[in-house]
Amino acid sequence: MDLATRLEQFPREHLARTPTPLDVLPTLSARLGPRVLLKRDDLTGLALGGDKPRKLEYELALARRDQADVVVTCGSMQSNHARLTTAAARRLGMDCVVVLSRDAYDELQGNLLTVRLLGADVRVVDVEDHWDLEGHVRTVCAELRAAGRRPHAVPISGTTPHSCLGYVRAGLELAAQLRETGEEPAAFYLPFGTGGIFTALTFALRDQGFACPIVGISVNQDRVACQAEFRRWWTELSTLLGHDGEPPEAEIHDEFVGREYGDPTEACLDAILLVARTEAVLLDPVYSGKTFAGFLAHHAAGRWSAGHRVVVLHSGGVPALFAYHDALAAHLARRG
Structure with a gap:
């Protein structure tokens, strides 16, 4: 094959x-x-x-299969991934929470502006390195499940075997x-x-x-x-x-x-x-x-x-x- x-x-x-x-x-x-x-x-x-929509075509197909109603992901303040994951979630009828690491590029410009326009729930946290945000994503997912939501977590940059x-x-x-x-x-x-x-x-x-x-x-x-x-x-x-x-x-x-x-x-x-x-x-x-x-x-x-x-x-x-x-x-x- x-x-x-x-x-x-x-x-x-x-x-x-x-x-x-x-x-x-x-x-x-x-x-x-x-x-x-x-x-x-x-x-x-x-x-x-x-690049992210190509990856999200496969990753969010899993979210739809599992009947998720909210996507949770993370990145830097100017994360392209946060912008495009929010957009993809919206396109597919889901909400999106993005956990962003505070850095020098926190002006309401560029990707951060688009994330806000798309209506993401933005959580800004302080971490040593923005690649260390996965624990915050897990915490948000637990909060959402406790509130009766069905979250689907997407790792930083959206890289998974399926994506x-x-x-x-x-x-x-x-x-x-x-x-x-x-x-x-x-x-x-x-x-x-x-x-x-x-x-x-x-x-x-x-x-x-x-x-x-x-x-x-x-x-x-x-x-x-x-x-x-x-x-x-x-x-x-x-x-x-x-x-x-x-x-x-x-x-x-x-x-x-x-x-x-x-x-x-x-x-x-x-x-x-x-x-x-x-x-x-x-x-x-x-x-x-x-x-x-x-x-x-x-x-x-x-x-x-x-x-x-x-x-x-x-x-x-x-x-x-x-x-x-x-x-x-x-x-x-x-x-x-």
Whole structure:
């Protein structure tokens, strides 16, 4: 049974507008040398778009199966996941509670503004690290059950074995687009947060016969932690899809994170300016900006040149730009 057929065995809600475009970036390509293609998952359609609707199509199908009436999740103050989980819950007729970790980006802007507009019940908590919010989610779920509600918990970033199926489907979609256009990529560049997207796309692209490097750019964890997450999600996906075999070697880089998750590094901000001014495409300061910064650094080091084709995933997150206006204004001033 092929991978596409196995995917059809799992329940799915339709939340994303797909297939998303695979765009050639002609002006940037002419400037750099290699042919750069951008997989536009910023254009999935739901509440300003991004990667999460693909994942939530499978995860919230489980919530509907269990007759949940409220979704509970967590993230940072400018969490794309909080925005899109709230939107998906609303689309499917459910309420949403989001537990957000207090940080410097607490202005009513960007993703936080959209979460409020969508009517989420927002709980702001103080934690050492916003990746440590799961205990607060469990507490909220217990409160809701005591009040007679039926909550469905979605972990930070929405990464579960079932949600990974959304990016297995995306990988099959991308493979079909590459075959249709005759593009033969020398590499794929993907963000690495919790690892679900990276693992699922790697799973599908390797299944479809793409043997070129699949490069993960970490936005939060060191390389060792990322490798552990990759192996974890590969095992979970393999179990779910009835796949045998050890995970392949994963190329993951952690030198573009900066001081912490969400830190708008100079390389990230430069990447945002470059892509905006060559292609009129807006990247975000947390995921796609750093993914592009990784690709640009490798290009500058001589890894990619004319004749190469490189595919970069735009995973969305553009609303966060507005919450980062101070950092962007300062960077614009530095760059004249």
